[in-house]
Amino acid sequence: MKIGFYNIQGGTGKTTIAANMAYYLSERIKTIYVDCDVYGGNSALLFNLEADPNTLNAYLDGKCSIEDIIHEYDNLSVVVCDTTPNAFDTDFNMERFLYFDNFVSKKYEVVIFDLPPNITEGNILFSGDIKFYKMMVVAEDSVPGILGALKTMELLNALNIGVMCTIVNKDRGIVDFEDILDENIEILPYDESIEMQWSEGEPIIKKKSNFGKELSYLTDDLLETYLEKDLATERALGIAKEFKESILGSEDGD
Numbered sequence: 001m002k003i004g005f006y007n008i009q010g011g012t013g014k015t016t017i018a019a020n021m022a023y024y025l026s027e028r029i030k031t032i033y034v035d036c037d038v039y040g041g042n043s044a045l046l047f048n049l050e051a052d053p054n055t056l057n058a059y060l061d062g063k064c065s066i067e068d069i070i071h072e073y074d075n076l077s078v079v080v081c082d083t084t085p086n087a088f089d090t091d092f093n094m095e096r097f098l099y100f101d102n103f104v105s106k107k108y109e110v111v112i113f114d115l116p117p118n119i120t121e122g123n124i125l126f127s128g129d130i131k132f133y134k135m136m137v138v139a140e141d142s143v144p145g146i147l148g149a150l151k152t153m154e155l156l157n158a159l160n161i162g163v164m165c166t167i168v169n170k171d172r173g174i175v176d177f178e179d180i181l182d183e184n185i186e187i188l189p190y191d192e193s194i195e196m197q198w199s200e201g202e203p204i205i206k207k208k209s210n211f212g213k214e215l216s217y218l219t220d221d222l223l224e225t226y227l228e229k230d231l232a233t234e235r236a237l238g239i240a241k242e243f244k245e246s247i248l249g250s251e252d253g254d
Contacts, residue, residue: 002101002111003164004135006125008155009148010040010117013169014138016194017215019046020205022112024219026076032108034079036124037116038090041081047073048201050083057082057090059100066103077108098129119155126159134164134226139181141171141190146180164226167218186218 005018015035022033035043038057044050054068056079071078081087101124104111113132115125124130135156139149149166156163165184168177172190191211197204205212 001109001133002105002113002131004113004115004125004132004161005138006115006135006156007117007138007148007152008119009140009145009152012117012138012140012145012148013188013194014117015041015043015046015114016197016204017138017167017169017188018112018114018136019043020203020212020215021219022110023074023076023203024205024216025110025112025223026074028223029109030107031075031110031112032070032077032079032104033112033114034104035081035114037114038081038092039087040116041087041114042083042198043078043114044080044083045198045201046203047071047078047080049078049080052080055080055082056100057087060090060093060096062093062096066100070104079104094124094127097124098127101130125161132161134162136164137166139166139168139177141168141174141177143175146175146177149181164222186221188214188218 005014007014015037019033022031025031033043035041035056038060041056044052044055049071052071054064054071056069058064059066059069069079071080082090113124116123119125137149137152137156139145139152146168149168153163153166163184165186166181167186167188168181169188170190171187178185189210191204191209193207193209194204194211205215
């Protein structure tokens with residue numbers, strides 16, 4: 001199951017939410033977090049991997065294998081991007097990315113794609129070969145933030161990509177967004193302690209904070225409402241496929 005986190009506007013806290021939610025999910029489901037922002041991703045800081053050369057950029061450039069770029073952080077598998085200026089030299093090889101997508105989709109029950117905040121050519125959002133289960137739109141509690149979320153949902157609708165929910169981040173009571181956003185809305189509070197996670201190199205959800213608490217509640221709700229039933233269906237389909245292949249294989253062998 002592939003879930004994308006997206007907003008055409010940067011700075012909404014998309015990476016913070018995607019990475020922390022992936023970490024929380026990994027305690028119960030085999031999960032991988034993938035930072036797809038090859039030119040501006042900073043998730044390596046969050047997982048203390050900024051010095052590791054094995055990144056999505058290196059894989060796309062043919063410098064290492066898929067196995068090399070999958071790092072383990074507690075129960076979560078993590079793929080990060082290059083945080084150095086060398087990232088701008090990356091050639092986004094879509095063929096290699098599609099191979100990577102196929103690999104992780106088979107190996108993990110949940111794949112979290114942290115998508116870059118742009119609509120430029122080469123963005124995997126526009127690849128008809130990448131099929132997302134649902135998209136999470138991360139907005140910010142501000143007038144530009146809510147307008148950006150509306151434009152993002154309009155774009156996703158045009159691409160026939162369903163929105164699981166809209167997460168309004170950094171809530172400080174600035175905008176009455178309940179009257180503006182018509183999608184399922186979840187709200188996360190502004191929390192100063194979030195800033196510390198980037199310097200400490202660990203997800204904020206590991207600590208007791210208002211943000212961590214609310215994000216854990218949100219993830220539990222999503223598991224119960226959206227994911228558990230669909231994951232059970234995918235598992236059943238996978239078992240049926242393996243069973244069919246085993247029968248066909250035995251028939252070929254006879």
